[in-house]
Amino acid sequence: MESFNVNQQLAHALRAVVTGSGGEADASLRAAALERAAGGSPIAQPYDDLARQIGEAAYRVTDAHVVAVRDATGSDKGAFEIIMSACIGAGLSRWDAAVRAIEGAGDAAS
Amino acid sequence: MRLPDVERGDTLRSRTLIRIISAVSGIRLPDAARVAFYHKGFVGPMFGAWTQAAMRGPSEWSIGERELMAAMVAHWNSCTFCIGAHRAIAVRGTDPQTVNACLTDYRTAPIPERLRATLSFLETMTREPDKLDATHAQAAFSAGTSQAQLVDAAAVAAIFNIVTRYADALDFTIPTEEEFDKAAGMMLKRGYS
Known part of the structure; x- marks a missing residue:
């Protein structure tokens, strides 16, 4: 199905950019933030508090969460990358769940 | 914004654009646009491409329906900015009373059953993704949602969970x-890319 293929390709491409080489923060840290916000294992502080909070309830993120990560990464860009990585992790995990559910229903119907 | 560099722009071009658009439109350029202009070497272009495809690409859902889905995801995530922004766009394609009824309780809002069933799927996807399974998708299909429609809706929800x-x-x-209303007009003209 075309819509499925287009969206899946874009989701995969987005994940690759998050965890790829084109950023200021370490790629492994971005990947860890992505996974943490999707419910993955704890990571080093102060990144863990921010990534977990973004995953669970981003409206509860505080100035202190962001300042701590900004100080740890050394730049606004670095902090931005961690925030976006976590946000994208939370979104992509939900996309994956939706794909499994839709494919599962398709399998059940066939 | 918590990161001043994002708010003001990281290049001469983006800072100039922010000032010009704000001056021409008569409103402070919303922070969502400032994020889209920032750090173009990172996820912005790819995320923009997915957002444009999901929100403005070919779909059996109208633009207004997809904006309503975005507003609902924002409601479930308690995001004041996105509720306001996407409600303002949704009401340009859907009766405002219907949009408001959905935001109050989509289960009783005067909307087609396939849209109601799709929103139910998106609510579980947003709030309890670990519990989402084939039965939720099947419920949407049984209400008349096509597989393509459910995939398109899931893409909107994934994006707005981000x-x-x-x-x-x-x-x-x-x-x-x-300002939300003025920005809605701009979003309908230029989209998300």
């Missing part, structure tokens, strides 16, 4: 209702 999170993590400034 956007609502960075809107809140960065502490976006909340525009006035008039």
Whole structure:
């Protein structure tokens, strides 16, 4: 199905950019933030508090969460990358769940 | 915004664009646009491409329906900025009373059953993704949603589960209702890319 293929390709491409080489923060840290916000294992502080909070309830993120990560990464860009990585992790995990559910229903119907 | 560099722009070009657009439009350029202009070497272009495809690409859902879905995801994630922004766009394609009824309780809102069933799927996807399974998808199919429609809706929800999170993590400034309305017009003209 075309819509499925287009969206899946874009989701995969987005994940690759998050965890790829084109950023200021370490790629492994971005990947860890992505996974943490999707419910993955704890990571080093102060990144863990921010990534977990973004995953669970981003409206509860505080100035202190962001300042701590900004100080740890050394730049606004670095902090931005961690925030976006976590946000994208939370979104992509939900996309994956939706794909499994839709494919599962398709399998059940066939 | 919590990161000043994102708010003001990281290049001469983006800072100039922010100033010009704000001056021409008569409103402070919303923070969502400032994020889209920032750090173009990172996820912005790819995320923009997915957002444009999901929100404005070919779909059996109208633009207004997809904006309503975005507003609902924002509601489930308690994101004030995105509720305001996407409600303002949704009401340009859907009766405002219907949009408001959905935001109050989509289960009783006067909407087609396939849209109601799709929103139910998206609610579980947003709030309890670990519990989402084939039965939720089947319920949407049984209500008349096509597989393509459910995939398209899931893409909208995935994207707005991302956007609502960075809107809140960065502490976006909340525009006035008039500013949301003006920004809605701009969003309908230029889209998300």
